[in-house]
Amino acid sequence: MPKNRSSVIDTDIIYCGDCLDQLRKLPNTCVDLIYIDPPFNSNRNYEVFWGETKEKRAFEDRHASTQAYIEFMRPRCVELSRMLKDTGSFYYHCDWHASHYVKVMLDQILGENSFRNEIVWKRTPFSGSSKARARQYPRSHDVILFYTKSDKWTWNGPTSPYSEKYLKRFKWDD
Numbered sequence: 638m639p640k641n642r643s644s645v646i647d648t649d650i651i652y653c654g655d656c657l658d659q660l661r662k663l664p665n666t667c668v669d670l671i672y673i674d675p676p677f678n679s680n681r682n683y684e685v686f687w688g689e690t691k692e693k694r695a696f697e698d699r700h701a702s703t704q705a706y707i708e709f710m711r712p713r714c715v716e717l718s719r720m721l722k723d724t725g726s727f728y729y730h731c732d733w734h735a736s737h738y739v740k741v742m743l744d745q746i747l748g749e750n751s752f753r754n755e756i757v758w759k760r761t762p763f764s765g766s767s768k769a770r771a772r773q774y775p776r777s778h779d780v781i782l783f784y785t786k787s788d789k790w791t792w793n794g795p796t797s798p799y800s801e802k803y804l805k806r807f808k809w810d811d
């Protein structure tokens with residue numbers, strides 16, 4: 638008898654603590670889809686003022702090298718892979734700072750044949766960028782690396798409703 642969703646992993650709880658410690662507490666093959674948007678190895682400090690009290694929160698995205706960043710991310714991705722169901726999908730959001738190195742790491746963890754696609758996420762238009770006036774092309778997109786655990790993954794492709802103009806071309810309702 639298949640287990641219902643909440644019997645494998647509690648879905649009504651926020652886990653607080655170090656990411657790696659929390660991941661290690663979760664069972665194998667319990668997740669259908671993983672999307673991560675980790676720090677990008679940008680070598681920057683980030684600060685944000687949060688809530689009504691404007692509490693200052695910050696995190697540092699600094700690693701000694703790209704290799705140090707990959708070594709930081711590898712155990713997290715190994716744990717995430719362990720948790721992914723055989724029919725599951727894994728999406729890793731990154732940018733130019735480390736995307737090529739991240740892909741090699743994920744190929745090693747999930748397998749080269751598990752790579753399905755590189756999705757380009759457009760961030761800013763080329764023409765309005767100050768980088769366009771600099772002596773380089775602007776960095777105007779992020780990358781989402783898409784992997785699956787096996788050849789039998791669940792796929793619900795992106796869809797959008799048809800426009801009224803398009804629908805008027807048809808005489809009959811389906």
